[in-house]
Amino acid sequence: MTDHELADLRERIVDALITLSEVGFGDYSVELKMDFRSRHPLNAVLASLNELVAAFGAEQEQSRAFRRELEDKLIIVEKQRTAIHELSTPIIELWEGVLCLPVVGIMDTVRSSEMTNALLQAIVEKKTRYAIIDVTGIEVMDTRTVDHFMRMAKSIKLLGAECALTGLSPNIAQTVVHMGLTLDDVVTQRSLRDALTYYVNRRALHA
Amino acid sequence: MSEPMIRGQVIAHTASFLRSQLDSSTARRLEDELSAELRITLGEIVPALWYPRRYQVELLDALVTVKGKGEPAYADLVRCGAGFATVENDFTKLLMKILTTELFFKKLSRFWLRDHQNSGNFEVQALENIERGVQLRLGDVAGYNHSAVLWLGWMQHVLQRLSGPASHIEQTGWSWSNPGPNHVVYQVEWS
Numbered sequence: 001m002t003d004h005e006l007a008d009l010r011e012r013i014v015d016a017l018i019t020l021s022e023v024g025f026g027d028y029s030v031e032l033k034m035d036f037r038s039r040h041p042l043n044a045v046l047a048s049l050n051e052l053v054a055a056f057g058a059e060q061e062q063s064r065a066f067r068r069e070l071e072d073k074l075i076i077v078e079k080q081r082t083a084i085h086e087l088s089t090p091i092i093e094l095w096e097g098v099l100c101l102p103v104v105g106i107m108d109t110v111r112s113s114e115m116t117n118a119l120l121q122a123i124v125e126k127k128t129r130y131a132i133i134d135v136t137g138i139e140v141m142d143t144r145t146v147d148h149f150m151r152m153a154k155s156i157k158l159l160g161a162e163c164a165l166t167g168l169s170p171n172i173a174q175t176v177v178h179m180g181l182t183l184d185d186v187v188t189q190r191s192l193r194d195a196l197t198y199y200v201n202r203r204a205l206h207a
Numbered sequence: 208m209s210e211p212m213i214r215g216q217v218i219a220h221t222a223s224f225l226r227s228q229l230d231s232s233t234a235r236r237l238e239d240e241l242s243a244e245l246r247i248t249l250g251e252i253v254p255a256l257w258y259p260r261r262y263q264v265e266l267l268d269a270l271v272t273v274k275g276k277g278e279p280a281y282a283d284l285v286r287c288g289a290g291f292a293t294v295e296n297d298f299t300k301l302l303m304k305i306l307t308t309e310l311f312f313k314k315l316s317r318f319w320l321r322d323h324q325n326s327g328n329f330e331v332q333a334l335e336n337i338e339r340g341v342q343l344r345l346g347d348v349a350g351y352n353h354s355a356v357l358w359l360g361w362m363q364h365v366l367q368r369l370s371g372p373a374s375h376i377e378q379t380g381w382s383w384s385n386p387g388p389n390h391v392v393y394q395v396e397w398s
Contacts, residue, residue, distance in 0.1 A: 014310050018317050024296030025216050026255030187370040 012042050016049070028057025042058065089118045097129040098199055100192065104137030112148040122160050130199045131156050135168030136193045146175050153186040162187065162194045211351070213263050216254035220294050221266050224287045233273050235377035240269035257324055260351060264387070267353040276383040284353055288360025295392070308369045308397055312341055319345075326351065335360075339370075340396040349389040355381035359393065366397055373398035 001009075015033065022030045030053070032046040088111060092100045101119050123131055133149065135141070141149075153163040164187040168176075176183070189195035226234055238246070245262050252258070267284065274280035295303075306314075317328040325339040327348045334340035343362075346356060359378050380391035 010305060010307075011310060011313070014302065014306060014314060017298050017305070018314060018321060021302060022255070022300040022321055024298040025214070026253065028255075165261060197350070 009042065012040070016042075016046060019114055020049070020053075023053050023056075026060075028060060037184075085114075089115050091118060091122045093126060093128075094196060095130070095200070097127065097203075098132065098196070099123065099126065099128045099130070100132045100134060102134045102137065104193075107138065107141065107145045107148075109144065109148070112145060112152075116148070116152045119152065120155055120159060123156060123159050128161050130162050130164065132164045132166055132189075132192060132195045132199075134166045135169075135172065136192070139169050139171060141172045141175060143175060143179055146172065146179060146181065150181055150183075150185070157185045164189055164198070166190065166192050166195045209324070209325040211260035212257040212324040213260045214254065214322040215252045215256045215258055216294065217291065217322050218249070218258055218263050218266065219252045219254055220290060221263060221287055222249050222252075224290050225266065225270060226385070228283070228286065229273075236273045237269050239271055256352060260323070260326060263354075264352045266351065267357065268386075271353060271383075271386070281356060284356040285363070287362035288357035288362075289364035291357075291361045292364040303368060306369060308339075308366065311365060311369060312343070312395075315343065334396075337396060339398065340394070343393040343395060344390060345393070346390040348387070348391065350387045352387040353381070355388070355391040362393065364396070370397040 019030050019032050032050050032053075034043045034046050088105065090102060092102070094100045099119070099122055099138070103115070119131060119133075122128065135149075137198065149165065153165070156163040163185065165183075166189045168188060187195075187198070189198060225237055229237060241249075242265065245265050248262060250256065267321045270287075271280050271285060274283060293330045311354075312331050315331060319327055319329055328346050330344040330346065332344070334342055345355070345358070355378055357375055363374070363376050366376070374395070374397035375396045378391055379394075
């Protein structure tokens with residue numbers, strides 16, 4: 001190889017590496033320039049590199065698309081989680097001074113705690129005298145959750161309100177008995193309708 | 208006329224240099240100088256993408272504002288520019304292994320175009336009577352404040368890696384009172 005050929009080869013490689021340095025910074029749109037007029041052996045290498053860069057760029061684009069899709073899904077999941085969270089503690093004002101907390105789904109410590117906070121907050125804000133916790137939607141309750149409801153009832157009583165537990169299933173009733181809990185702080189009623197009738201009658205009595 | 212653009216990696220490197228090299232109080236004052244738009248952009252900058260060159264100008268102007276016009280700010284601009292030569296990937300490392308001083312000057316325009324769009328061009332002219340010397344004219348850079356010093360730092364660093372510490376560059380055109388001239392001339396000599 002003559003000095004001139006060597007210098008030419010070096011320059012071509014430098015050109016290629018300058019372009020590839022853009023690839024190194026993440027730009028896959030670049031293309032290595034080839035001299036099609038000549039049959040320089042480097043052309044084959046450059047052509048292969050162009051194919052590699054294009055393939056890698058396509059992979060990167062696909063990966064970016066997947067990441068965007070995943071991020072969008074995560075946003076949706078987060079929104080749904082917030083919506084479910086809000087729906088999980090629906091506190092309804094049934095009557096003036098009467099609040100109802102219908103409980104459905106699975107109970108755990110975090111949800112029980114959030115429910116208690118929300119109900120106690122609502123009792124104070126709405127100056128509630130009667131709070132009904134309706135557990136018709138829960139078939140089975142573990143001992144910790146039953147204990148949590150009992151503590152909730154005690155807290156309600158401390159705020160000067162009265163607590164009624166309605167819709168207890170036979171399974172839950174047995175758990176309460178097995179735990180040896182006394183229901184001094186809670187009025188139990190068979191259904192939400194019974195509890196409401198009870199409070200309406202009591203209001204009429206005290207009026 | 209299209210807006211001058213610059214590679215995200217140049218802005219990212221400049222911002223990173225300013226944040227890491229300045230003392231914490233100066234760095235904080237510099238952050239306060241930046242527009243909300245630039246602060247947001249810096250948080251999500253992509254090295255390979257193109258951004259308006261005014262972001263880079265804003266960063267350099269902020270540096271000069273907080274450090275004042277003088278030797279310390281000049282030295283920071285040179286060091287920041289030198290840092291561009293150290294931002295490497297596998298290909299730039301290979302490039303430095305086979306690059307020669309002559310090829311560096313021959314490919315200067317390509318280096319420039321790798322990082323800039325719609326502004327700037329290099330013209331290289333051999334110096335008479337000096338065997339190892341060239342005159343470089345960087346034109347069409349009006350408003351690119353302090354870039355003359357920044358790219359002087361970059362060239363100086365590359366040249367020292369290629370030719371040793373005896374290389375020397377002098378620029379004319381830029382000054383504190385004229386930070387964004389339309390063209391700058393560099394007189395370069397190396398051993």
